[in-house]
Amino acid sequence: MSEKVKFGRSAVFFDPFERRPGPIKKNMHYCPGCGHGILHKLIAEAIEEYGIQGKTVIIAPVGCAVFAYYYFNVGSISVPHGRAPAVATGASRANPESFVISYQGDGDLAAIGFNEFIQAANRGEKISVFFVNNSNYGMTGGQMAPTTLPGQITTTSPYGRNPETDGFPTKVCEIVNALEAPVYIERVALTSTANILKAKKAVNKAIENLRDRKGFSLVEVLSPCPINLKMNADQVNDFIDEKMTKFFPLGCLRDRSAATPVGELPPAIIREPEEVKSLLLPGISENSNAADASKFAVFSKERRVKICGFGGQGVLSLGLNLANMGRLSKLNVSWMPSYGPEQRGGAASCAVIVNSGAISSPMVDRDCDLLIAMTQTGLDKFRHVLGGNGILVYDHSTMAKPEVGANQKVYGLDALAIANSVGNPKCANSAIIGALSVILRENGFSESEEKAFDAAYLDAITENFAAKPAVLKQNLEAFAAGKKAALA
Amino acid sequence: MKYNHRLLLKGNEAAVYGALLAGCDCYFGYPITPASEIAQAAALLFPKLHRTFIQAESEIGAINMIIGGVAAGHRCLTASSGLGISLKQEGVSYLAGYEMPAVILDITRGGPGLGNIGPEQADYFQLVKGGGHGSYKCLVFTPNSVQEMCDMTVDAFHMAEKYRMPAYVMADGVIGQMMESVELPEPATDVYDPEWKMGRIVDGKANYITSIYMEHDDLEAQNVKLQKKYREIEAKEQRCENYLTDDAELVIVAYGICSRIARGAVDQLRAEGLKVGLIRPQMVYPFPVDALQKIVKGGKAKAVMSLEMSAGQMIEDVKLAVECKLPVVLCNRMGGNVPGGDEVCAAAKKVLKELAK
Numbered sequence: 001m002s003e004k005v006k007f008g009r010s011a012v013f014f015d016p017f018e019r020r021p022g023p024i025k026k027n028m029h030y031c032p033g034c035g036h037g038i039l040h041k042l043i044a045e046a047i048e049e050y051g052i053q054g055k056t057v058i059i060a061p062v063g064c065a066v067f068a069y070y071y072f073n074v075g076s077i078s079v080p081h082g083r084a085p086a087v088a089t090g091a092s093r094a095n096p097e098s099f100v101i102s103y104q105g106d107g108d109l110a111a112i113g114f115n116e117f118i119q120a121a122n123r124g125e126k127i128s129v130f131f132v133n134n135s136n137y138g139m140t141g142g143q144m145a146p147t148t149l150p151g152q153i154t155t156t157s158p159y160g161r162n163p164e165t166d167g168f169p170t171k172v173c174e175i176v177n178a179l180e181a182p183v184y185i186e187r188v189a190l191t192s193t194a195n196i197l198k199a200k201k202a203v204n205k206a207i208e209n210l211r212d213r214k215g216f217s218l219v220e221v222l223s224p225c226p227i228n229l230k231m232n233a234d235q236v237n238d239f240i241d242e243k244m245t246k247f248f249p250l251g252c253l254r255d256r257s258a259a260t261p262v263g264e265l266p267p268a269i270i271r272e273p274e275e276v277k278s279l280l281l282p283g284i285s286e287n288s289n290a291a292d293a294s295k296f297a298v299f300s301k302e303r304r305v306k307i308c309g310f311g312g313q314g315v316l317s318l319g320l321n322l323a324n325m326g327r328l329s330k331l332n333v334s335w336m337p338s339y340g341p342e343q344r345g346g347a348a349s350c351a352v353i354v355n356s357g358a359i360s361s362p363m364v365d366r367d368c369d370l371l372i373a374m375t376q377t378g379l380d381k382f383r384h385v386l387g388g389n390g391i392l393v394y395d396h397s398t399m400a401k402p403e404v405g406a407n408q409k410v411y412g413l414d415a416l417a418i419a420n421s422v423g424n425p426k427c428a429n430s431a432i433i434g435a436l437s438v439i440l441r442e443n444g445f446s447e448s449e450e451k452a453f454d455a456a457y458l459d460a461i462t463e464n465f466a467a468k469p470a471v472l473k474q475n476l477e478a479f480a481a482g483k484k485a486a487l488a
Numbered sequence: 489m490k491y492n493h494r495l496l497l498k499g500n501e502a503a504v505y506g507a508l509l510a511g512c513d514c515y516f517g518y519p520i521t522p523a524s525e526i527a528q529a530a531a532l533l534f535p536k537l538h539r540t541f542i543q544a545e546s547e548i549g550a551i552n553m554i555i556g557g558v559a560a561g562h563r564c565l566t567a568s569s570g571l572g573i574s575l576k577q578e579g580v581s582y583l584a585g586y587e588m589p590a591v592i593l594d595i596t597r598g599g600p601g602l603g604n605i606g607p608e609q610a611d612y613f614q615l616v617k618g619g620g621h622g623s624y625k626c627l628v629f630t631p632n633s634v635q636e637m638c639d640m641t642v643d644a645f646h647m648a649e650k651y652r653m654p655a656y657v658m659a660d661g662v663i664g665q666m667m668e669s670v671e672l673p674e675p676a677t678d679v680y681d682p683e684w685k686m687g688r689i690v691d692g693k694a695n696y697i698t699s700i701y702m703e704h705d706d707l708e709a710q711n712v713k714l715q716k717k718y719r720e721i722e723a724k725e726q727r728c729e730n731y732l733t734d735d736a737e738l739v740i741v742a743y744g745i746c747s748r749i750a751r752g753a754v755d756q757l758r759a760e761g762l763k764v765g766l767i768r769p770q771m772v773y774p775f776p777v778d779a780l781q782k783i784v785k786g787g788k789a790k791a792v793m794s795l796e797m798s799a800g801q802m803i804e805d806v807k808l809a810v811e812c813k814l815p816v817v818l819c820n821r822m823g824g825n826v827p828g829g830d831e832v833c834a835a836a837k838k839v840l841k842e843l844a845k
């Protein structure tokens with residue numbers, strides 16, 4: 001049997017409730033006998049007791065508690081249905097000094113928002129969740145909730161909840177208790193003075209944990225909704241005590257608060273511009289050889305390269321090396337990879353365009369100046385893109401010499417063998433670039449352009465392997481060996 | 489110490505650098521091709537500056553984390569593509585309702601449904617026309633280079649904050665995936681501390697944020713206020729680049745990767761003596777209506793061609809802008825196919841031939 005429990009108004013509550021529209025400013029919008037009002041008071045008192053009002057934020061759900069911000073004089077936001085734990089996550093991570101409460105109903109938390117809830121619990125967000133289980137959707141007129149009991153009649157279970165088709169009530173605390181991260185899990189009821197006092201203790205514990213940044217706390221509150229259950233105050237309390245607690249036993253499922261140290265604030269965000277730059281940008285090396293764009297007359301016209309082969313052959317990184325050489329030479333460059341399932345199937349390709357002027361499309365689907373094919377399949381797929389005067393470089397260790405058009409040129413190269421000769425198969429790209437230096441000289445590079453190309457390579461590879469001098473040395477050897485092989 | 493601001497980056501990565509240099513504190517996102525490098529770069533770079541990165545449980549989780557972070561008074565970023573953006577729409581509508589700024593990168597892919605990861609531009613409607621419930625708009629930037637991926641992400645934060653509304657940077661898969669040299673800007677030095685932020689104490693009362701207005705008149709007033717803001721944006725913030733439009737008989741309208749292909753096609757057609765020009769919207773909300781009105785009034789243009797990688801979405805705005813005073817034709821590819829320069833030239837020539845009849 002219930003007795004009336006009276007509370008004084010907490011200083012955390014507004015007085016009057018000015019934010020409530022309409023003429024009534026003294027009372028809450030909740031129905032008489034509703035549990036939300038009681039829980040609000042317990043939370044307000046705890047916020048006051050633990051002295052965290054100035055930094056507390058309440059995330060209000062969609063449900064009867066959507067208007068929580070009418071009452072609490074703390075930061076507040078009313079958020080999409082079910083999403084309060086995600087909003088709480090964002091608020092608490094963005095501002096770790098704040099104390100964030102997620103206040104939710106059973107439809108909000110255990111139906112539409114269960115994923116946001118369980119994920120926040122699993123991440124161990126440093127928030128406290130107050131979960132009002134009133135066994136129905138209060139706000140929308142008493143529809144079935146995930147917590148509705150078997151056989152319970154609601155407006156959308158007019159024949160009673162049928163576990164065969166609707167499943168059994170969702171035991172939220174028990175599910176959360178299967179996770180590692182949560183610190184505190186307790187289920188309470190708002191039915192009798194004794195129970196309300198236990199609820200107060202649980203609310204206090206969750207607020208204390210919040211203040212001490214201990215981690216995720218959950219308090220499930222079995223709460224009367226006399227209006228939708230069509231019961232008077234005593235009947236609804238009996239319903240909770242006798243029927244709901246069978247499915248939702250009261251008590252503490254976990255309390256690791258004592259064993260959990262007070263949480264520390266994360267380090268302050270770095271904003272100081274010099275420090276930001278030092279952490280985001282590479283330093284400028286002093287001994288840069290950078291050839292500049294003016295040395296490359298040949299790039300006054302757009303030059304288009306396509307590289308194809310298998311993933312793992314360094315197809316994409318060869319393209320990147322060339323693009324980096326262009327960048328360091330202050331030319332405009334673009335690099336465009338094949339992306340997604342194509343890579344998964346093993347085939348990989350990329351397009352590189354170099355131009356002293358603006359580059360239009362980064363795709364190379366025709367008029368390609370240089371096609372580098374590391375596999376026969378790659379060549380079969382892309383040989384049609386090679387322009388009439390284009391150059392084809394192929395891997396002659398695995399492929400037969402391809403037929404080419406009258407004005408096209410073809411060069412075979414075993415880059416892997418060259419790389420192996422310097423003791424590092426990963427240097428194959430350097431060998432290819434070395435060979436390209438010679439091949440391009442034969443096909444239009446002037447002597448100074450060849451020099452500028454070699455200098456750009458040196459800059460690019462030095463930038464890449466500045467921290468690994470041994471690998472840098474091997475790459476330079478592979479480059480030289482590639483040049484030699486191409487000359488031969 | 490001197491730092492190299494000129495890096496070779498993917499469009500996706502450049503946007504993350506842009507966000508950090510603009511003073512963005514939090515990244516919340518869920519991976520999806522072709523936007524995943526954004527989450528990856530954010531995971532790498534945000535913690536270096538003691539900023540927040542969370543791999544959210546879903547796009548729904550991510551956009552709601554954004555709501556929380558932004559409400560707490562911080563610059564926040566999220567990113568996704570097509571289907572993930574569909575999931576974010578509820579949260580974006582709330583952001584519009586709250587009048588809160590946020591930046592969302594959409595690296596578009598093919599649809600409908602799972603579609604594919606190719607670079608379609610079929611998110612236009614859901615970004616430009618509202619996308620979620622209610623009469624709201626979002627700013628929509630449309631970069632066409634890696635440099636603009638960075639710069640427009642910075643601009644998106646500023647404009648979103650100026651007008652207190654969500655801003656998208658909409659780039660197709662090509663712009664997101666390609667690498668180009670980028671000149672990165674200096675880090676922001678401003679102090680961001682919005683006066684409306686949740687929990688700020690004003691006259692002894694803590695700020696709250698909501699999108700509920702139970703009284704119909706109140707909600708109508710809020711809508712009128714929003715619409716007034718949108719009209720102001722439409723008047724002041726149109727952005728586009730005009731290329732050889734003054735004497736053009738045919739004006740192509742294209743954004744993103746299509747605009748680069750179109751520019752190449754215009755050069756090719758001009759070389760053949762054909763008077764073709766290009767209007768490249770750098771934002772599609774607000775749409776560059778004035779630029780299109782200008783070519784209508786200029787009297788030289790005889791037709792407009794909307795070049796898109798969709799079934800024809802932007803074309804509706806092009807038609808509205810020319811107010812039936814010029815014929816508007818569609819040149820498009822779908823399914824992740826990117827139109828070739830030759831294809832665009834052929835389509836343009838066909839239109840010019842029809843006009844000559």
Ligand SMILES: Cc1ncc(C[n+]2csc(CCOP(=O)(O)OP(=O)(O)O)c2C)c(N)n1
Binds near residue numbers: 062064104109145
């Ligand atoms: C996306 C969405 N779907 C449905 C609704 C309608 N709706 C409002 S409140 C509510 C149920 C709330 O029930 P509960 O979370 O149990 O809160 P209570 O009112 O019982 O405290 C529903 C379905 C909504 N606001 N948003």
Ligand code: SF4
Binds near residue numbers: 226
């Ligand atoms: S409908 Fe139920 S939950 Fe909602 S205010 Fe009334 S009693 Fe409370």
Ligand SMILES: [Mg+2]
Binds near residue numbers: 105107132138
């Ligand atoms: Mg309920």
